[in-house]
Amino acid sequence: MYETILVPTDGSAGADAALDEAVSLAAAFDATVHSLYVADTSAAQPETGYVDIVESFERIGEETTAEAVERAETDGVEAVGAVRTGLPHRTILDYAEAVDADLIVMGTHGRTGLERYLLGSVTEKVVRTADIPVLTVHAHAEDDEAAEEEGGDESVGTEERN
Amino acid sequence: MSTERVPSELRFVVAVDGSDASDRALDHAVAMTAAVGGTLTVVHAVDPDVYDTGGPDPEGDRSEAERRLIVEDVEDAENRGEEVLEDAAERAAESGLAVEAELLYGNPVETVPSFATRAEYDGIFVGHRGLSEREERVLGSVAKGLVERADVPVTVVR
Numbered sequence: 001m002y003e004t005i006l007v008p009t010d011g012s013a014g015a016d017a018a019l020d021e022a023v024s025l026a027a028a029f030d031a032t033v034h035s036l037y038v039a040d041t042s043a044a045q046p047e048t049g050y051v052d053i054v055e056s057f058e059r060i061g062e063e064t065t066a067e068a069v070e071r072a073e074t075d076g077v078e079a080v081g082a083v084r085t086g087l088p089h090r091t092i093l094d095y096a097e098a099v100d101a102d103l104i105v106m107g108t109h110g111r112t113g114l115e116r117y118l119l120g121s122v123t124e125k126v127v128r129t130a131d132i133p134v135l136t137v138h139a140h141a142e143d144d145e146a147a148e149e150e151g152g153d154e155s156v157g158t159e160e161r162n
Numbered sequence: 163m164s165t166e167r168v169p170s171e172l173r174f175v176v177a178v179d180g181s182d183a184s185d186r187a188l189d190h191a192v193a194m195t196a197a198v199g200g201t202l203t204v205v206h207a208v209d210p211d212v213y214d215t216g217g218p219d220p221e222g223d224r225s226e227a228e229r230r231l232i233v234e235d236v237e238d239a240e241n242r243g244e245e246v247l248e249d250a251a252e253r254a255a256e257s258g259l260a261v262e263a264e265l266l267y268g269n270p271v272e273t274v275p276s277f278a279t280r281a282e283y284d285g286i287f288v289g290h291r292g293l294s295e296r297e298e299r300v301l302g303s304v305a306k307g308l309v310e311r312a313d314v315p316v317t318v319v320r
Contacts, residue, residue: 001197021315028198103317108309127290127309127318128298133190135285135317136309 002031006101008092009037011064013139014107014120019068021137022105026077033079035068036095037061038088058083089125096132105135172200176287177274177304179206180246183289187319188250191287192257194317200284203262204250205277206243207270210236240265271307278314285315 007022009015019035026033039057065081072079080099084091096104106123127134176191178184188204195202247263254261266273278286290305298306305318 001194123309124306127306128293128295128303131320133317133319135315137315138313 002026002029002103004034004099004101004103005031006034006036006092006096006099006104007068008088008104008106008122008126009035009064009068010122011037011060012107014123014137016107017137017139018105018107018135019071021135023072023075023077025103025105025135026072026079027075031077033068033072033077034082034095034099034101035065035072035079036082036084036092037065038091039083039085040088041085042087054085058085088122089129092122092126093130096130101132103133103135104130105137108136108138172198172284173282174200174202174285174287175274175278175283176202176204176250177207177270177289177308178204178246178250179270179289179304180242180249181289181291183291183320184250185253185289187287187289187317188253189257190317190319192254192259192261194287196257196259201262202254202259203264203283204247204254205264205266205274206246206250207266207268207273208236208239208243209269210239210267270304271311274308275312275314278312283314285317286312287317287319290318290320 002025005022005026007015007019009019019033022033025031037060039054039061041054061083062081065083069079069081082095084095086094092104095101104126106120106126108120108123123136127136172195174191174195176188178188191202194200243265247265251261251263264277266277274286274288277283286308288305288308290303293303305316309316309318
């Protein structure tokens with residue numbers, strides 16, 4: 001069904017939920033997961049130390065994708081980490097084409113209140129323009145709270161995230 | 163409401179409207195469902211609000227005439243919805259998958275996600291026509307609406 005599954009990541013709770021979904025799909029179909037981090041060049045202006053900012057994004061990207069690869073391999077899923085520089089949605093689509101991905105899995109900004117109904121702009125653009133299927137996953141509310149408040153205000157008991 | 167089921171059996175929903183994009187979403191959902199040995203329900207939403215506007219104003223007792231027109235249109239939409247569901251079920255059967263069919267009432271962006279959540283489905287499949295950003299702002303997109311609102315994972319198929 002799927003052989004190559006691309007999961008763009010930005011380190012958010014939504015991206016974590018997407019990774020979980022991608023890994024379980026990959027395990028079911030013996031597929032390879034690609035974890036892609038895009039160092040967003042539009043966020044770095046030349047006058048603000050372009051090279052430094054891109055380099056620090058790339059370092060974060062290396063760490064984030066290495067964690068994702070480890071997470072996938074823990075479940076016996078073959079995984080590849082990649083860091084690219086560019087405009088996020090364009091870079092994601094180019095990478096998907098380059099590795100011949102047959103599915104892109106992305107998180108949505110599934111927080112509480114109004115934000116629950118707001119897609120991430122990158123996810124929105126990929127959903128609108130990708131030629132291949134895009135699977136979107138909401139982060140669970142408790143994951144978002146935990147990510148935002150470092151532990152959250154109310155214990156959700158045995159919720160485990162590896 | 164939901165009966166006991168085998169936890170490992172995956173259950174999916176595919177939203178159909180008879181368009182080419184919807185057919186591609188259906189084919190993808192059928193392949194996915196068959197691959198994991200799950201079950202698939204095809205749904206189509208009849209949206210009475212859509213028929214509230216448009217067309218020339220009827221003469222005479224306006225509110226009475228409008229009410230009648232709306233009722234007739236809902237019936238038309240129901241009949242069309244049943245046909246869309248039948249066609250989808252036939253298409254799935256050609257691929258060797260027996261599906262369930264469910265006619266829903268209301269805006270698909272709201273009714274499909276709530277149906278999926280209420281009946282504890284594992285995922286939704288939906289087609290996307292491939293609109294430009296501008297077209298999508300004007301026309302809206304069911305796919306985008308589902309992605310925004312659904313609690314369960316949504317696969318958008320082009």
